[in-house]
Amino acid sequence: MKKTVIRIASFLFPNTITSFAYNQLTNPQIRKLRENELITLDKAEKETFKFKDLDIQLYSWKGDEKKILLIHGWEGQAGNFSDLIEALLKKNYTVFSFDGPSHGFSSKGRTSLFEFGELVGKLIKKFQVNELISHSFGGVATTYALFNNKDIEIEKYVLLTTPDKFTERINDVSEMVGITDKVKTKLIKRLESESKLDVTTLNVSEFVKNINVKKSLIIHDKNDKVIPIARSKNVHDNWKESEFKEVSGTGHFRILRTEKVIEDVINYLE
DSSP states (O other), rough: OHHHHHHHHHHOOHHHHHHHHHHHSSSSOOOOOOOOOOOOOSSSSSEEEEEEEEEEEEEOOOSSEEEEEEEEEEEOOOOHHHHHHHHHHHHEEEEEEOOTTEEEEEEESOOOOOHHHHHHHHHHHHHHHHEEEEETTTHHHHHHHHHHHHOOOEEEEEEEEEOOOOHHHHHHHHHHTTTTTHHHHHHHHHHHHHHSSSSGGHHHHHHHHSOEEEEEEEEEETSSSSHHHHHHHHHHHHHHTEEEEEEEOTTTTGGGGOHHHHHHHHHHOO
16 A cells, blocks of 8 residues: 555554554565575575474574574575575584574464564574574564573674664654554554563663673664664664674675675674
8 A cells, every 4th residue: 555545544544554554563574585595595404393383494504513593684584694604604603593483484474573582582592502693673583582581691693783672663664654643652552462561661772781692793784774773873882792893885685695794794703
Protein backbone atom coordinates (compact mmCIF):
# COMPACT_ATOMS: atom_id res chain seq x y z
CA MET A 1 0.00 0.00 0.00
CA LYS A 2 1.16 3.52 -0.70
CA LYS A 3 1.94 5.72 2.30
CA THR A 4 -0.84 8.21 1.50
CA VAL A 5 -3.42 5.41 1.34
CA ILE A 6 -2.16 3.96 4.64
CA ARG A 7 -2.26 7.38 6.30
CA ILE A 8 -5.89 7.85 5.29
CA ALA A 9 -6.72 4.30 6.37
CA SER A 10 -4.99 4.99 9.72
CA PHE A 11 -7.72 7.52 10.50
CA LEU A 12 -10.56 5.32 9.23
CA PHE A 13 -9.41 1.85 10.34
CA PRO A 14 -6.77 2.31 13.08
CA ASN A 15 -6.97 -1.28 14.39
CA THR A 16 -6.50 -2.76 10.91
CA ILE A 17 -3.50 -0.54 10.17
CA THR A 18 -2.02 -1.30 13.61
CA SER A 19 -2.10 -4.99 12.66
CA PHE A 20 -0.51 -4.15 9.30
CA ALA A 21 2.34 -2.26 10.99
CA TYR A 22 2.74 -5.05 13.55
CA ASN A 23 3.15 -7.56 10.72
CA GLN A 24 5.86 -5.35 9.20
CA LEU A 25 7.75 -5.57 12.50
CA THR A 26 7.34 -9.30 13.04
CA ASN A 27 7.34 -10.93 9.58
CA PRO A 28 10.75 -10.63 7.90
CA GLN A 29 11.03 -10.80 4.13
CA ILE A 30 13.42 -13.39 2.71
CA ARG A 31 16.12 -12.01 0.42
CA LYS A 32 17.62 -14.18 -2.31
CA LEU A 33 21.20 -15.32 -1.71
CA ARG A 34 24.04 -14.70 -4.17
CA GLU A 35 25.75 -17.66 -5.85
CA ASN A 36 28.92 -17.32 -3.74
CA GLU A 37 26.80 -17.24 -0.57
CA LEU A 38 25.11 -20.50 -1.54
CA ILE A 39 28.51 -22.06 -2.34
CA THR A 40 29.77 -21.19 1.15
CA LEU A 41 26.64 -22.66 2.76
CA ASP A 42 27.14 -25.86 0.75
CA LYS A 43 30.54 -26.31 2.43
CA ALA A 44 29.00 -26.29 5.91
CA GLU A 45 27.92 -29.16 8.10
CA LYS A 46 24.20 -28.63 8.65
CA GLU A 47 22.02 -29.41 11.62
CA THR A 48 18.38 -28.74 12.48
CA PHE A 49 17.95 -27.31 15.97
CA LYS A 50 14.56 -27.51 17.68
CA PHE A 51 13.64 -24.17 19.22
CA LYS A 52 10.10 -23.84 20.55
CA ASP A 53 7.91 -24.95 17.61
CA LEU A 54 10.53 -24.00 15.03
CA ASP A 55 13.21 -25.83 13.07
CA ILE A 56 16.31 -23.64 13.11
CA GLN A 57 18.95 -24.25 10.44
CA LEU A 58 22.45 -24.39 11.92
CA TYR A 59 25.75 -24.29 10.04
CA SER A 60 29.31 -25.15 11.06
CA TRP A 61 32.59 -24.94 9.17
CA LYS A 62 35.33 -26.90 10.90
CA GLY A 63 38.72 -25.40 11.70
CA ASP A 64 40.85 -25.69 14.83
CA GLU A 65 40.10 -24.82 18.46
CA LYS A 66 39.37 -21.12 17.75
CA LYS A 67 35.57 -20.86 17.60
CA ILE A 68 33.28 -18.00 16.61
CA LEU A 69 29.53 -17.47 16.13
CA LEU A 70 28.13 -15.16 13.45
CA ILE A 71 24.70 -13.53 14.03
CA HIS A 72 22.94 -12.05 10.99
CA GLY A 73 20.57 -9.10 10.85
CA TRP A 74 16.82 -8.71 10.35
CA GLU A 75 15.82 -10.15 6.95
CA GLY A 76 19.36 -11.52 6.68
CA GLN A 77 20.69 -15.07 6.92
CA ALA A 78 23.90 -16.97 7.57
CA GLY A 79 24.91 -16.91 3.89
CA ASN A 80 25.31 -13.12 4.04
CA PHE A 81 28.59 -13.70 5.93
CA SER A 82 30.06 -15.71 3.02
CA ASP A 83 33.16 -13.55 2.42
CA LEU A 84 33.86 -13.23 6.12
CA ILE A 85 33.42 -16.98 6.65
CA GLU A 86 35.95 -17.75 3.91
CA ALA A 87 38.43 -15.33 5.51
CA LEU A 88 37.94 -16.88 8.95
CA LEU A 89 38.44 -20.39 7.55
CA LYS A 90 41.79 -19.30 6.08
CA LYS A 91 42.77 -18.42 9.66
CA ASN A 92 41.67 -21.90 10.78
CA TYR A 93 38.66 -20.74 12.77
CA THR A 94 35.78 -23.09 13.45
CA VAL A 95 32.82 -20.98 12.37
CA PHE A 96 29.20 -21.36 13.48
CA SER A 97 26.14 -19.57 12.20
CA PHE A 98 22.40 -20.04 11.82
CA ASP A 99 19.28 -18.74 10.11
CA GLY A 100 17.14 -16.98 12.71
CA PRO A 101 13.46 -17.73 13.34
CA SER A 102 11.51 -17.06 10.12
CA HIS A 103 14.79 -16.28 8.31
CA GLY A 104 16.72 -18.10 5.60
CA PHE A 105 16.11 -21.85 5.63
CA SER A 106 14.58 -21.97 9.11
CA SER A 107 10.86 -22.37 9.87
CA LYS A 108 8.70 -19.47 8.73
CA GLY A 109 6.20 -17.47 10.77
CA ARG A 110 5.97 -14.48 13.05
CA THR A 111 9.04 -13.71 15.17
CA SER A 112 10.45 -10.95 17.37
CA LEU A 113 13.52 -9.44 19.00
CA PHE A 114 12.80 -11.46 22.14
CA GLU A 115 12.57 -14.79 20.34
CA PHE A 116 15.66 -14.05 18.23
CA GLY A 117 17.61 -13.01 21.34
CA GLU A 118 16.56 -16.08 23.30
CA LEU A 119 17.83 -18.28 20.46
CA VAL A 120 21.18 -16.46 20.32
CA GLY A 121 21.71 -17.11 24.03
CA LYS A 122 21.02 -20.82 23.58
CA LEU A 123 23.37 -21.10 20.59
CA ILE A 124 26.26 -19.31 22.32
CA LYS A 125 26.00 -21.94 25.04
CA LYS A 126 25.48 -24.82 22.62
CA PHE A 127 28.56 -23.98 20.54
CA GLN A 128 30.61 -22.88 23.59
CA VAL A 129 32.05 -19.86 21.80
CA ASN A 130 33.67 -16.81 23.35
CA GLU A 131 33.99 -14.74 20.18
CA LEU A 132 31.10 -13.22 18.22
CA ILE A 133 30.39 -11.19 15.08
CA SER A 134 26.99 -9.64 14.41
CA HIS A 135 25.51 -7.54 11.64
CA SER A 136 22.88 -4.85 12.13
CA PHE A 137 19.84 -6.14 14.10
CA GLY A 138 21.99 -9.12 15.09
CA GLY A 139 23.63 -6.68 17.52
CA VAL A 140 20.30 -6.04 19.22
CA ALA A 141 19.50 -9.75 19.54
CA THR A 142 23.02 -10.55 20.78
CA THR A 143 23.32 -7.80 23.39
CA TYR A 144 19.80 -8.64 24.58
CA ALA A 145 20.85 -12.30 24.90
CA LEU A 146 24.01 -11.39 26.84
CA PHE A 147 22.04 -9.01 29.07
CA ASN A 148 19.70 -11.87 29.97
CA ASN A 149 22.52 -14.43 30.41
CA LYS A 150 25.06 -12.86 32.76
CA ASP A 151 26.83 -16.22 33.04
CA ILE A 152 28.01 -15.96 29.41
CA GLU A 153 31.52 -14.49 29.09
CA ILE A 154 32.73 -13.21 25.71
CA GLU A 155 36.36 -12.39 24.95
CA LYS A 156 35.88 -10.43 21.71
CA TYR A 157 32.77 -9.20 19.94
CA VAL A 158 32.65 -7.36 16.59
CA LEU A 159 29.48 -5.48 15.61
CA LEU A 160 29.23 -4.58 11.93
CA THR A 161 26.79 -1.72 12.50
CA THR A 162 24.18 -1.86 15.24
CA PRO A 163 20.85 -0.22 15.96
CA ASP A 164 20.30 1.23 19.42
CA LYS A 165 16.80 2.04 20.67
CA PHE A 166 13.83 -0.21 19.85
CA THR A 167 11.67 2.92 19.71
CA GLU A 168 13.85 4.10 16.81
CA ARG A 169 13.00 0.90 14.97
CA ILE A 170 9.29 1.53 15.61
CA ASN A 171 9.70 5.09 14.34
CA ASP A 172 11.52 3.84 11.23
CA VAL A 173 8.75 1.37 10.41
CA SER A 174 6.07 3.98 11.16
CA GLU A 175 7.73 6.42 8.76
CA MET A 176 8.27 3.75 6.09
CA VAL A 177 4.66 2.54 6.27
CA GLY A 178 3.12 5.98 6.76
CA ILE A 179 1.00 5.41 9.88
CA THR A 180 -0.30 8.15 12.18
CA ASP A 181 0.91 8.83 15.72
CA LYS A 182 -2.35 7.36 17.05
CA VAL A 183 -1.70 4.06 15.28
CA LYS A 184 1.94 4.10 16.43
CA THR A 185 0.71 4.43 20.02
CA LYS A 186 -1.61 1.45 19.51
CA LEU A 187 1.29 -0.51 18.01
CA ILE A 188 3.52 0.20 21.02
CA LYS A 189 0.76 -0.83 23.43
CA ARG A 190 0.31 -4.10 21.56
CA LEU A 191 4.04 -4.84 21.63
CA GLU A 192 4.25 -4.03 25.34
CA SER A 193 1.20 -6.13 26.12
CA GLU A 194 2.68 -9.18 24.38
CA SER A 195 6.24 -8.76 25.68
CA LYS A 196 5.32 -7.49 29.18
CA LEU A 197 8.16 -4.98 28.74
CA ASP A 198 8.45 -1.22 28.42
CA VAL A 199 9.75 -0.68 24.86
CA THR A 200 11.61 2.46 25.96
CA THR A 201 13.95 0.24 28.02
CA LEU A 202 14.93 -1.95 25.05
CA ASN A 203 18.12 -0.15 24.09
CA VAL A 204 21.46 -1.64 23.06
CA SER A 205 23.17 1.33 24.76
CA GLU A 206 21.63 0.13 28.04
CA PHE A 207 22.16 -3.62 27.50
CA VAL A 208 25.92 -3.17 26.95
CA LYS A 209 26.38 -1.62 30.41
CA ASN A 210 25.55 -4.98 31.99
CA ILE A 211 27.05 -7.71 29.81
CA ASN A 212 30.24 -9.77 30.19
CA VAL A 213 32.26 -8.77 27.13
CA LYS A 214 35.97 -8.06 27.60
CA LYS A 215 36.61 -6.28 24.29
CA SER A 216 34.41 -5.13 21.43
CA LEU A 217 34.75 -3.32 18.12
CA ILE A 218 31.92 -1.47 16.35
CA ILE A 219 32.38 -0.74 12.63
CA HIS A 220 29.85 1.52 10.89
CA ASP A 221 29.71 3.31 7.54
CA LYS A 222 29.28 7.08 7.97
CA ASN A 223 26.79 7.12 5.07
CA ASP A 224 24.74 4.08 6.13
CA LYS A 225 21.19 4.84 4.94
CA VAL A 226 19.54 1.99 6.86
CA ILE A 227 20.94 2.65 10.35
CA PRO A 228 22.38 6.14 10.99
CA ILE A 229 25.92 6.02 12.37
CA ALA A 230 24.80 8.11 15.36
CA ARG A 231 23.03 5.06 16.77
CA SER A 232 26.21 2.97 16.79
CA LYS A 233 28.14 5.90 18.25
CA ASN A 234 25.69 6.16 21.14
CA VAL A 235 26.17 2.45 21.86
CA HIS A 236 29.95 3.01 21.84
CA ASP A 237 29.65 6.04 24.15
CA ASN A 238 27.84 3.89 26.70
CA TRP A 239 30.13 0.85 26.42
CA LYS A 240 33.53 1.30 28.04
CA GLU A 241 34.84 -1.98 26.60
CA SER A 242 34.23 -0.87 23.01
CA GLU A 243 36.32 0.61 20.21
CA PHE A 244 34.73 2.43 17.28
CA LYS A 245 35.82 2.48 13.65
CA GLU A 246 34.11 4.68 11.07
CA VAL A 247 34.33 3.56 7.44
CA SER A 248 32.96 4.86 4.14
CA GLY A 249 31.89 3.48 0.78
CA THR A 250 30.36 0.27 2.10
CA GLY A 251 26.76 1.16 2.88
CA HIS A 252 24.73 -1.03 5.21
CA PHE A 253 24.96 -4.39 3.43
CA ARG A 254 28.17 -4.22 1.42
CA ILE A 255 30.08 -3.79 4.67
CA LEU A 256 29.83 -7.60 4.98
CA ARG A 257 31.80 -8.16 1.77
CA THR A 258 34.18 -5.19 1.76
CA GLU A 259 37.75 -6.51 1.74
CA LYS A 260 39.21 -3.78 3.97
CA VAL A 261 36.48 -4.27 6.59
CA ILE A 262 37.05 -8.02 6.57
CA GLU A 263 40.79 -7.43 7.02
CA ASP A 264 40.08 -5.13 9.97
CA VAL A 265 37.83 -7.75 11.57
CA ILE A 266 40.40 -10.54 11.16
CA ASN A 267 43.23 -8.34 12.49
CA TYR A 268 41.14 -7.40 15.51
CA LEU A 269 40.34 -11.03 16.30
CA GLU A 270 43.92 -12.16 15.74
